[in-house]
Amino acid sequence: MTIDLVRTACALALAASALGATACDSRPDHVIARRASGELPRTDPLSSAWDGLPEHEAPLVAQNVIEPHLTEASVTKIRVRALHDGRWIAFRLEWEDATDDHNVTTTVFSDAAAVQLPRTREARPTIMMGNDGTPVDILFFRAAWQTADNMGELYPNMPPIHHPPEAAAEGPARQEMERHYQAGVGAQNPTVVRPDGASVLAFSAEGYGTLSPPEGGYAATGRGVHRDGRWYVVLAREIGEAASSPVAPGRSVVAFAVWNGSNGEVGSRKNRSEWIELEIQGGGS
Amino acid sequence: MARVYNWQLGREMDYPYEGSRPRKQWAGVFDINKCIACQTCTIACKTTWTSGPGQEHMFWNNVETKPYGFFPLGYDVRILDALGPQAWQGETYSGQTIFEAAPSGERLLGWRPEDEDYAHPNIGEDEIKGRIDRGHAIAIPHEHWMYYLARTCNHCTYPGCLAACPRQSIYKREEDGIVLVDQQRCRGYQECVRGCPYKKVFFNPHTGVSEKCIGCYPRFETGEVSACFAACIGKIRLQGWISPPDQAREDNPIDYLVHVRKLAVPFMPQLGLEPNLYYVPPIHVPDAFLVQMFGPNAPQAVRTYREAREDPVLRGLFCLFGSSDRVLSRFRVDGDVAIGYGDDGDEVIRVPVTEPIIERPATDRLYQIRRVNTP
Ligand code: SF4
Ligand code: SF4
Numbered sequence: 001m002t003i004d005l006v007r008t009a010c011a012l013a014l015a016a017s018a019l020g021a022t023a024c025d026s027r028p029d030h031v032i033a034r035r036a037s038g039e040l041p042r043t044d045p046l047s048s049a050w051d052g053l054p055e056h057e058a059p060l061v062a063q064n065v066i067e068p069h070l071t072e073a074s075v076t077k078i079r080v081r082a083l084h085d086g087r088w089i090a091f092r093l094e095w096e097d098a099t100d101d102h103n104v105t106t107t108v109f110s111d112a113a114a115v116q117l118p119r120t121r122e123a124r125p126t127i128m129m130g131n132d133g134t135p136v137d138i139l140f141f142r143a144a145w146q147t148a149d150n151m152g153e154l155y156p157n158m159p160p161i162h163h164p165p166e167a168a169a170e171g172p173a174r175q176e177m178e179r180h181y182q183a184g185v186g187a188q189n190p191t192v193v194r195p196d197g198a199s200v201l202a203f204s205a206e207g208y209g210t211l212s213p214p215e216g217g218y219a220a221t222g223r224g225v226h227r228d229g230r231w232y233v234v235l236a237r238e239i240g241e242a243a244s245s246p247v248a249p250g251r252s253v254v255a256f257a258v259w260n261g262s263n264g265e266v267g268s269r270k271n272r273s274e275w276i277e278l279e280i281q282g283g284g285s
Numbered sequence: 286m287a288r289v290y291n292w293q294l295g296r297e298m299d300y301p302y303e304g305s306r307p308r309k310q311w312a313g314v315f316d317i318n319k320c321i322a323c324q325t326c327t328i329a330c331k332t333t334w335t336s337g338p339g340q341e342h343m344f345w346n347n348v349e350t351k352p353y354g355f356f357p358l359g360y361d362v363r364i365l366d367a368l369g370p371q372a373w374q375g376e377t378y379s380g381q382t383i384f385e386a387a388p389s390g391e392r393l394l395g396w397r398p399e400d401e402d403y404a405h406p407n408i409g410e411d412e413i414k415g416r417i418d419r420g421h422a423i424a425i426p427h428e429h430w431m432y433y434l435a436r437t438c439n440h441c442t443y444p445g446c447l448a449a450c451p452r453q454s455i456y457k458r459e460e461d462g463i464v465l466v467d468q469q470r471c472r473g474y475q476e477c478v479r480g481c482p483y484k485k486v487f488f489n490p491h492t493g494v495s496e497k498c499i500g501c502y503p504r505f506e507t508g509e510v511s512a513c514f515a516a517c518i519g520k521i522r523l524q525g526w527i528s529p530p531d532q533a534r535e536d537n538p539i540d541y542l543v544h545v546r547k548l549a550v551p552f553m554p555q556l557g558l559e560p561n562l563y564y565v566p567p568i569h570v571p572d573a574f575l576v577q578m579f580g581p582n583a584p585q586a587v588r589t590y591r592e593a594r595e596d597p598v599l600r601g602l603f604c605l606f607g608s609s610d611r612v613l614s615r616f617r618v619d620g621d622v623a624i625g626y627g628d629d630g631d632e633v634i635r636v637p638v639t640e641p642i643i644e645r646p647a648t649d650r651l652y653q654i655r656r657v658n659t660p
Contacts, residue, residue, distance in 0.1 A: 068451065068476065069390030105400040106478055106488050144493065151339065151491055154400075163338050181337030184492035187468035192492045209452045211472065264397070267474035268451050 030277035031056045031254055033082035033089055033247075040085040041092075043223040045232035050092050053081040058256060060271040066128060066208045070269040074260045078113075078273065084280060089247040090222075090236035091115050091139075093256065100226035101261030102143035103150050109261035110144035113224075115235050116255040117246040117278075119204070127255055127275055129205040137246070138203040138211065139220055139235040143261070145191075146199035146223065199223055200235050208268060249282035286384065289443060292530050293554035293580065295377035299384045300557075301392055301448045310462035311440045311500050312527035312539045313514065314549040316565040316606060318590070319521040320433040322348050322410070329516035330437070334499065339491025342403040345498035346513040348435045352574070353409030356436075357402035357484050361553065364482040365577070367394055371555055373581045382557025383445060383482055392449055395479040403487075432567035435521070437513060438485040438498035439552070439560030440464050446497065449480025462561065463500040471495055482556045508612050508628050520607025525614055527561055538602055538616045538625070539563070546599065548589045550579040565590055601638045609634040 032054045041047030057079050062070040079094040093113050101111045118125050119135045130136035144150060151158070165177035179185050184192035190213045194201060200222030204214035218240055224233035242248040253275040259265040288297045289304030330346040347356045355361060364383065371380025386394040413429040421428045440457075444464045447455040454470035455477055457463070466477065466486065471494040477486040478495060486497040501511035509515070510524040525539040533544035542549040542563065549563035566575050566583045568590060575583035593599040601618030605625050611633040613625035618638070625634040648655050 064390060066451065067390060067392050068449075071390060103490070104473065104488070104493060105490055106397050106403075106475060107400045109475075154490060158341070161338075161341060164336055165338075182339070182489075182492050183468040183496060184471070184489065184494040189469050189471065189492070189494055191472055192494060211452070267472065267476065 028054045028056050030279055031058075031080050031082055031091075033084050033091075033278070033280045035249075035281060036083045036085045040083055040088055040090055040236070041234060042088060042090050042221050042236040043234060045092055045094075045223060045225050045234040046227075049083065050081055053083065056080045056276065058273040058276055060256070060258060060273055063257075063268055063270045063272050066268045068268055070265060070271065073271045074263045074265065075258045075271045078256050078258055080256065082278075082280075084239065084247070084249075087239055088236050089239055089280070090234050091254075093231070093233045093235065093258075095231055095258055096229060097226070097231050097258075097260055098229050099260075099262045100143070100231075102147045102226075103154050104144050104261070105154060109259065109264065109266040110142045111224075111226075111231060111261045112140070112142040112259040112266075113231070113233050113235065114141070114257040115139040116257070118253060119246065120244045121246045121248070121250060121252045123246075124253070124275070126207075127272070129208045129210065131207050133206070135204050135206045137214060137218070137237070138205055139200055139222070139237055140203055140211075141200045141222055141224055141233050141235050142191075143199075143224055143226070143231075145194060145197070145201070148197075202237060247278075247280060249280045252278045252280070254278040291382075291443065291557060291559050293551050293559050294382070294557065295375075298382050298443075298557050300443050301384070304443070306442065306529060307457060307459050307462035309460065309526050310442070310528075310561055311505065311524075312543075312561040312563065313437075313511075313522055313524045314539060314542050314563045314565065314606075315435055316521045316603070317432055317434065317567045318565060319519045319606075320348065320435055321519045322350065322433040323518050324348055325516045325518045326435060326513035326522075329512040330498075333501070333512045335496075337491075339489035340487075340496070343487040343489075343496065344406055345485065345487075346435070346437045347406055348433055349407075350410050350412060351432050351434050351578075352414055353412045354434070355408065356406045357398040358405060358408065359402070360398065360482070360484040361578075363396060364394070364556065365553075367396060368556070373555075373576070376581055378555055380555060382555070384443075384448065384557055392476075393445055393480055395445065395449060395476075395482070397475065397479045398484060426569060430567070430569045430571075432570060434552075434564075435513075436483065436485070436552070437511075437562065438464065438500065439483060439558065439562045440498075440500055441561060442559035443557065445480040445482055445556070445558055446477035446486045449476040450474070451476060458502070461500070461502065461505060463502050463505070464497070465499055465502075466495050466497050468494060468496075482553065482558070483560070505612065509610055510612055514607075515610050517607050523606045524612055526612075527563075534615075536615045536617065538605065538613055541598075541602065541616075546589055547582050548586050548593070548599070550583050550586050552579060554580040597638075604636045604638050605634065608636050 041049045062073040081092040104110050117137045125134040168174040168177045202220035203211045205211045219238045222235040239247050246252040257270045257272040286299035287303045289300045326346045335343040383394040413431040415429050454467045473493040514522045514524045527539045530544050533540040551560050566579050572584045601623035604623045611627050615626040617624045621638045627633040
């Protein structure tokens with residue numbers, strides 16, 4: 001109890017500090033998810049519900065095992081808080097990034113973050129996105145996915161262009177045309193056709209290069225806010241079947257990755273953590 | 286890295302995957318000397334495939350003026366510069382390919398264009414090598430030169446785009462060698478954009494995935510040539526199938542031009558991709574430039590081309606360029622007639638090698654009027 005109080009005080013001090021740079025010796029050495037007393041802030045990374053929670057600080061390293069590599073880590077640490085309500089679990093990630101990169105061109109990529117969990121609580125897949133027969137679940141946030149009008153922002157002076165789909169009346173006819181004129185839409189690419197324009201998507205993987213929509217699926221949501229040179233991102237998912245879920249109350253592991261878009265980071269060019277112990281507490285906070 | 290045989294280099298080379306040639310390989314020959322840069326090909330492609338949102342900057346087919354035209358900006362000089370000076374020993378390449386020169390932690394030597402590099406698709410258009418000074422205009426051969434370079438994806442035997450994708454979202458079709466980006470698998474990492482030295486994969490900022498020339502496979506599957514080939518006003522293009530050199534057939538028009546007569550040469554073969562568009566090189570360009578752009582056989586190809594007029598088979602075969610919308614997989618020259626056959630062996634086209642001359646009297650006796658030549 002005493003220790004918890006110290007942690008809480010420390011986290012409060014951090015939350016109060018604009019830069020959040022104060023060192024805090026009594027941070028927990030693993031990620032702790034408390035049970036939320038009120039509503040779970042599934043899409044609000046700045047909700048007061050995050051205040052005072054234990055915060056783990058995880059070191060990140062450059063991914064330099066799988067080609068292509070990131071040669072040097074651009075984000076070296078990430079702070080993580082977590083909450084659950086018995087049905088959903090939410091991770092609040094915070095890291096330093098001077099630029100808010102939320103559009104993608106060939107010049108710059110989108111800032112992004114991911115939370116990786118084993119498929120089942122006991123499984124210990126490799127950190128490199130799991131392996132054959134031992135899958136991982138991945139929650140993936142991309143800032144570009146929450147940008148309403150990427151093209152308008154990127155090319156504000158583009159003259160109006162009449163694209164063929166616009167010839168069709170709004171509704172099914174237009175949608176049909178859009179499938180023809182946007183191959184990613186026609187192919188139902190999960191990163192293109194996102195449910196309600198979601199900014200956090202649920203994936204699974206069995207090894208690097210295999211990121212795909214999870215079999216059976218699990219619901220995911222979240223949102224990111226870039227403020228004063230830092231990203232605050234919440235990534236949330238359904239807990240699912242308590243007996244097998246890696247995020248039901250008990251102990252499991254979790255890993256994180258962060259991409260700095262303006263540093264050309266995308267795909268395997270990322271900053272990543274190791275597996276970190278994840279403690280999901282059952283009682284109220 | 287695996288070891289694969291690249292016949293354009295005359296040697297084996299490193300490649301991230303085992304070599305496996307498709308059953309048949311999409312290919313084309315462009316006679317550069319006939320291109321007039323009318324861009325009909327570019328527009329044929331644009332209106333067929335890339336008129337949707339996020340495709341505004343895409344030209345799967347483009348025509349640039351060398352030496353100062355590029356799309357995207359500086360694509361060829363930048364990779365040549367990154368690779369540094371390299372050498373050929375005769376027809377064998379002794380330098381490094383982009384796979385062999387891969388920096389540590391990378392699958393190949395690549396670079397990503399800036400957004401602005403796509404903003405000037407016609408930069409350098411019609412510019413010649415240098416300023417015309419006194420006397421230059423009348424001296425033959427001309428001191429200064431330029432040529433048009435029509436380009437599409439090369440549907441390479443060893444594609445850089447495919448090698449670079451960490452998700453294996455790019456694949457080469459077994460039935461025709463066409464290289465495609467799986468629009469469902471792609472996650473928009475743009476490693477292919479970085480990896481293709483010809484910069485023929487494009488990122489679509491609207492959908493967030495990459496797209497590339499699809500070789501008009503829906504047409505090709507029915508035996509029709511790609512849209513840019515069909516539309517070519519200058520009739521510079523001939524489409525068909527290329528065989529590996531040890532299986533070259535004399536009656537296959539592409540094999541004949543590339544392997545038998547060595548008249549059509551690949552673009553920047555030294556990069557190691559074994560590209561499958563072949564060029565009859567421009568006749569008025571200095572050898573050093575030709576070799577850098579089209580490999581060591583280019584100067585000899587120019588000499589063969591200069592004599593093609595005296596060669597009954599070549600003369601006939603050049604008449605089949607742009608003569609039909611069908612893919613020609615076999616040809617024959619019979620006296621003054623060149624005949625092309627389709628995939629199923631049927632005769633597709635028959636053209637006279639010498640156009641008949643018809644003399645018309647100055648007076649039309651039927652209508653009782655004089656004919657007037659309107660220039
Ligand atoms: S030209 Fe470029 S895009 Fe086309 S197959 Fe070759 S490497 Fe891929
Ligand atoms: S249509 Fe033919 S002649 Fe015209 S630019 Fe294209 S390749 Fe050249």
